Every structure is written in C-alpha cells, then in structure tokens.
Amino acid sequence: MVEFSAFGDMRMPLTGALSLSVGGRLFHSRIEEEQGARHARIEASVARSGFTPSLALSWQAGAHDFLYARYAGALRPGGLSRTGAASAERFESDELQTVEMGWRHSASAWLTVNLDAFLTTWSHMQSDYLLADGLIGTRNVGDARIRGVEASVDWKPAAGWAISAGLVGQSALLTRTNEGLRLEDRHLPVVPDWKARFGVNRHFDLSGWSGSMGVNLAYLGPSRLSFDPGLDRRMGDYALANADLALRRKDWSIRLSGSNLLDCKADSFAFGNPFALARGTQYTPLRPRQWAIGFTKNW
Template identity: 75%
Template sequence: MAALRVAGKLGDADFVYAGNWVDHDVSSTLDASALSASAFGVPAPALYVEQRRNRLFDQEIRLSHTGSGGLSWLAGLSFMDVRNHLLGTISNEAGDVTVATGTQGVRELSAFGDIRVPLSRTLSLDIGGRLFHSRTEEERGAKRARVEVSVSRSGFTPSLALSWQAGGRDFLYLRYAGALRPGGLSQTGTGSAERFDSDELQTFEAGWRHSNPAGLTINADAFLTTWSHLQSDYLLSDGLIGTRNVGDARIHGAELSVDWAPARDWALSAGLVVQSALLTKTSDGTEIEDRHLPVIPRWTARWGLSRSFELGGWNGSAGVRLNYLSRSRLSFDPGLDRQMGDYALADVDLLLRKGTWGIRMAGSNLFDCRADSFAFGNPFSLGKGPQYTPLRPRQWTVGFTRSW
C-alpha cells in the first residue's frame, strides 16, 4: 500500500491532492468434503482453496473555499481503477480442479461538488452532487463455462440539505442523498454465470441537535431509505456463493443520543437506534414469510459512564460501557439463513498518565458472552447444521506507553 497527499493554497482556495495504491492478496482454505464428490466429482476428503488479488489505484483533486459571508463551496475530480482476480480450486490427493475463476476491472471518472448558500443569518442551503462515468469489464467461469460482459454507465447522484440554527442551542436539518452500487457477474448453480444489476439508494433524513450550558447535548434523527434492485448473496447447490437482485426494500427508523456531564469530571453517554428494514417487493413477485433485511438488527442500544481524576500526581480516567445488539438474520436464502445477534457486551477501562508515561488497563466482554456474532463459516457444510462465529472471550489487557 502506498499513499500520497499534497495540500496547499491555490489563490483563495484550499487545494488537496490525494492518491492511493493498494495491492492486496487474500487466500482462504475450507473443508469441502461434504460436497466435493456430488458437486465437482472430486472424491473426499477435499479442500476448497480460494485465492483473491485486489488492486486499487485512485486519485482525487479537490478545491474548497469558505467566504466571509458564509458562502462555501467544494469541487473536485476523481479517478479510480480497480482490478480483482479470483481463482477457486478443489484439491485432494489426486490433484487440483478449478471450479471458479473471475476477473473484474472497473474504471470510473467522476466530478463532484457542493455549495453552501446562506439564505439568512440562521438558515443555510447545501446543494451537491456527483457526476460519474464508469466502465466495467468482467469475466466469470464455473467448471467449463465462461461468461464475459462489458458495461458502461453514466449517472448523477444528488444531495440536498437545509439547516437552521435556531438560537445558540438548537440546530435542525433536513437532508436528502442518493447513491448507487454497480452490478456485476455472479456464478449460478447451472455451471455458468449471469449478470446482476446495480442497486440504488435514496435517503431522506431529519434531525435535531440541542446543547445547553448544563453540559447536556441531545441528538435526534429520523430517516427513511428506499433501496431499489437490492443485491443479496445466496448459496449455490455446489456450496459456492452467488449474488442476485432480490427486489426493492425500505428502511425507516430513528436514532437518539444523549451526552451529559452531570458533575465536574463525570460524563454520561447513551444512545438508541430503532429501525424497520423490510423487503417491499421481490424481483419475481413471490411471497416470502420473513421480509426483514439480512444483518440489520431491529434495535441497538449503548450506555457509558466515565470519570476523570487525579491520583498521586497521575492524571487518570475510568469508564464502563454497555452495548446491546438485537437479533438479526443472515440471508433471504432459506439454505443460508440463520438467526444471530441478541447479545449484550460490557467493557471497562482505566487510563493513568504522568508526564510522558501512560498506563492503560482494560477489560472487554466482562460477562464472557458466547453469543453468535455471525452465523456463517463454511458454505460447503452449512447444510449439516448450525454454524457460529462466537464473540471474543473475556479479555484483560495492560499496556504501557511513552510519548516523546
């Protein structure tokens, strides 16, 4: 990985150039004995070995300016080049059989901008957007079949926000934004590959922020997101994972957070997110019993308490945090769907600092919760029973730091 950032002034505007180069290789090995003979004709015991190489080159140039009258703007250009390579083989003592290959190349050029216009002393309007042109070239193979596709797409994703500074303590805003995720090729259970479309998001948001001299800060937010042509993973009959468009979805909910300093050196923080994420229409019109979107919990909550103090010439702070994540599901696909979540975690930490020296002691997962954080592991043996990704066990750490 390599990165370069250059910043400076260009006339009255702030200039920033940022460039990144990432070359990343990942290899994974799974026991494929349960399906190797029936799906690929390879006698058990057998392993599935997957090798991925991902390369990313992106660069961005942007100019920004904030005027004395409250008018501010940002404009920029970006270029991204992504290359992804996949090779999957089934291996046993007799040799290797290639069962999955893929190459994807994406090039995208975009121009983006945002301008904030003060409508009055307390009211501001933000208008922004991103204009892009992308070209995707992809090749997928499974067994002896291969599919190639080349797709070019141009589009515009807008953003709009209206904010009101209601006195010195309250801030209200309305916001809209759109986004798009490109489609691609996915293997199918027929030994070939097929194309899935881009999915698009439209998000509407309304919020309120309040602060007062008593040390209380409240943030409240309500949101609505519509999701068209939702992409979702599903389990193929041979144990490999495919992607397809499952339909349209809607997510709506609310978020509340409170930060309060009830007394000197004390700080209390709490938050709650409640949301409903449902599939509103399937791509093929079929009815499904559970329309909840995968991986999205219905609600989450957090609570934290901390205190700063002095002890024998040391400056210290101590805190405790509680977090809860409600139940969620893994996938729409009946063969891949599992329940997960529904757990609480408790953490504590103590930090002492004197001069350039520091000591940190921390405990995580204090109650040693063994809940399932992600109900998936090996797709080739998923049909044989439940799979779990347990939380990290209770852990205590001690660290020493020194600054120069």
C-alpha cells in the same frame, strides 16, 4: 473493474441562521468478467454512468437549538453472477434514496440532546445466495424500505463526569419481491429493530497522575443473516460490556482495558465455511472476554 468519479459540495448561507448545502457524485463504472474454462468461457461487461445528489438545509434556531434536513442518493453498480457450472446472469444496480430530519439541543456546556428521524428506500436490492457447489452468487431480491428514529443524550452532571446514552428504533422490510422469489420473513438481513448504548466516564487526579476510567454497555437487537435459506440464521440479540482505565504522568502512561466482559458468545456477522454448511450448523462467535494492559513512554 474500472471506475471514474468526481465529487463536489457547496455550502451557501441563505440568511444569518439558515444555510443550504448542495453536492453530488458523478461516476462511470465498467465491469468486465470472465468465467469458466477456455472451452466454455463466459465473457460479459456491465457499464453504468450516473449522478447521485445530496442536499441539506440547516437552521440555527437561537443559541441552543439546531435543526436540519438532508437528502442523499447512492448507487451500487450491478454485475454478472454465476448461477451454474457454465451459466451466469446479470444483476441490476441497486439504488438508495434517504431523507433525514433532526434536532440538536444544547442546553449548556453540560447537556446535549439529539433527535433524528430517517426514511430510506432501496430499489433492486442486491443479496448473496448459496449455489449448489458452495460458492456464493448475487441477485436482486426486490425493493426495501427502512424507517426509524434515533435519540442520544450527552450529560456532564459534575466536573469530571460524563454520561452518554443512545437508542435507535427502526423497521427494515422488503416491500416488493422479484418474480419467482418466495420469502416468509421480509425483515432485511443484519438490521435489528433496536440498538442501545450507555456509557459512564470519569476523569480524576491521583497522587500526581491524571486518569480516566469508564464503562460502556451496548445492546444489539435480534436480526437475521440472509434471505437465502442456506445461509440464513438468527443473529444479534446480545449485550456487550467494555471497561477502560488509563493513568498518565509526564511521559508515562498505563492503560488497562477489558472487552466483552460478559463473555457473550453470540453469532457475529459471518456464517463460516460455505462449502461445509450442509454438514451442520456453523456460526462465528464474538471475540471472547479479553483483558489488556499497556505501558507507554514518550521520548
């Protein structure tokens, strides 16, 4: 694969509070592939040139409010996918168009609120599927649409304390399927309807040591792994908890951290060995509960 690209971005103030940013990416890619043995070799090349733009408008509405709107496009080149022992087919480039609008409110140095809404359209979406011999192929499954909202709050209720929370709600569906492809579930893989997070952190001084401690929680809603029945399974729908304690004094620092404190064993973004999928259910669990302690000396 050979790819050339050039990037550019320019920001222009329109008024004292309003500014415009314009950018884009100019690219050319060429993919050459060879498959099969010498007597049955498949040779093909796919070339694509194009331009993906970006545009952003921002407005500083007073001392505490900031509003923005963004548009961006992206493209992933197509290629050649093996479909059998001595056959292959091309799959098209898939393209994304995203529009996003948001508002940030900073009531003071102690409170920041962010709200954001987004819409993404996805044309000729590429997706992996399982071949009869256990290898993975790629094909275009159709067009998709993702829309959602996101909210977050950062609050410092008192000196040394910091609380952060966020919530994402989204709908990601395949709106059109390619001819010959039948799907009962049109939800896009690995995209949950809900995600949430919450964290509390505290900075303190203790007998000449400066320290910080915190707990962070995250929830990932249920989703699916793939469109292909041979790879698909339920995933997500789990909560993670992490904790951290750090102490610093002059050149010394001590840190104690714990991850996956609930010892969650949910399936992560993986399906195991594709050559053995027919023998039984496979999944790759999250890393089990783990504790770590570290000592650092600066010289």
